[in-house]
Amino acid sequence: MARMPKEHLEARRRQILDAARHCFIRNGFHATSMQDVLTEAELSAGAVYRYFKSKDDIIAATAAEALAEVASAFEADDGARPPDLDNIVDLVLGVERPPLSGSQESAQLLVQVWSEALRSPSLCTKLREVMAEARGVVGGLVARHQQRGLLPADVPAEHVADVLMALVDGFLVRRAVYGHADSAAFRNGMRALMSAPAQATRQR
Amino acid sequence: MARMPKEHLEARRRQILDAARHCFIRNGFHATSMQDVLTEAELSAGAVYRYFKSKDDIIAATAAEALAEVASAFEADDGARPPDLDNIVDLVLGVERPPLSGSQESAQLLVQVWSEALRSPSLCTKLREVMAEARGVVGGLVARHQQRGLLPADVPAEHVADVLMALVDGFLVRRAVYGHADSAAFRNGMRALMSAPAQATRQR
DNA sequence: CGAAAAAGAACGAACATTCCTTTTTTAAGA
DNA sequence: TCTTAAAAAAGGAATGTTCGTTCTTTTTCG
Incomplete structure (x- = not known):
């Protein structure tokens, strides 16, 4: 089995939230697209949706x-x-x-x-x-x-x-x-x- | 030629802005869709876009x-x-x-x-x-x-x-x-x- | 090797906007 | 005064794009 260190799960969440925060501050919650967040976080859609179930x-x-x-x-x-x-x-x-x-x-x-x-x-x-x-x-x-x-x-x-x-x-x-x-x-x-x-x- | 009374132009703008204001207060600028505004104003897209060039x-x-x-x-x-x-x-x-x-x-x-x-x-x-x-x-x-x-x-x-x-x-x-x-x-x-x-x- | 993680193409829905059609209105001509 | 033609206004379907999300595939790592 290949379970990643549990701390990495929290680190990814942090990475995504930090990126989202940046985007939201820059453009507001609803004028920010998921693509904006994905780009800022340097992650793919599949990756992000593993840690958050929706925008x-x-x-x-x-x-x-x-x-x-x-x-x-x-x-x-x-x-x-x-x-x-x-x-x-x-x-x-x-x-x-x-x-x-x-x-x-x-x-x-x-x-x-x-x-x-x-x-x-x-x-x-x-x-x-x-x-x-x-x-x-x-x-x-x-x-x-x-x-x-x-x-x-x-x-x-x-x-x-x-x-x-x-x-x-x-x-x-x-x-x-x-x-x-x-x-x-x-x-x-x-x-x-x-x-x-x-x-x-x-x-x- | 058929030009409408100029006051009606302003009245329509008012009608649209009032409807939009309602929608925006209820849902914010960007979570409000044009359809929301059209419905609230009881007007069609063609009508609204005659008085405002964009959202x-x-x-x-x-x-x-x-x-x-x-x-x-x-x-x-x-x-x-x-x-x-x-x-x-x-x-x-x-x-x-x-x-x-x-x-x-x-x-x-x-x-x-x-x-x-x-x-x-x-x-x-x-x-x-x-x-x-x-x-x-x-x-x-x-x-x-x-x-x-x-x-x-x-x-x-x-x-x-x-x-x-x-x-x-x-x-x-x-x-x-x-x-x-x-x-x-x-x-x-x-x-x-x-x-x-x-x-x-x-x-x- | 096998499972978890990430990638990225693919999807349907919803979006803002345009375009063509229909209705309404006004002003001139009979 | 009534008719008519033209123009303006409104309607609403159509359009192309962008959205959030999912799904399949590939990569990574214990």
């Missing part, structure tokens, strides 16, 4: 990895001492840190995942799960800030968490479209907003 | 309208008395106001436009132009706040504008994916963040 299967796996990247980026901050909130973008998208450090490419893929989630119920579910978990993590971070009097306590932590997560999403959009998306300037802007004199945010 | 043409027109919607949503705030910054999301995405009031559908289409811009250089250019203009408008709004002492003046207005626009983008993502995206809760979260005690945003 949708490859899309799902690629999207799942992108979401896992996001999830781990948020999880990494859990349990750590609460950092400054205006640094959250850096914390989640930080340049040197492993998660989401792929920079523009990861951001671009994530935008495609969002748009694919609009038409794929299963992906939408997964996306919501990841967002819900992240909301919990960030919400906990906010709550700790509130307990220390660093944030007003009369607003649900989840509401503040939603704003912070929207900031991250918005930053990702800019990074995906523009490429550069200066995180230092972004942090400056956040700091300015958060240090606004109290009268600027009057109740109504 | 890409329809995609471009749809995306252009989506971007125009965004542009007008930002422009509407220009010149007006400076509103509270924590209301910017409401101002731009307000429920009763004409622009972007399509709510979830507009948000979903915009996410698709973002992802299409990643593979279409011309759409990318247009998107950047719209964002640049909006940045100018919001930047001016921030500058006026700075002059009144409502915001720290030692940070470039554009940096603060970037943060505010990222907030809007992030809110759109949540509205597209979740549907509801409670803007009142969002505004509460923003207000909490902006009324953070000064020591929460220490320099480093």
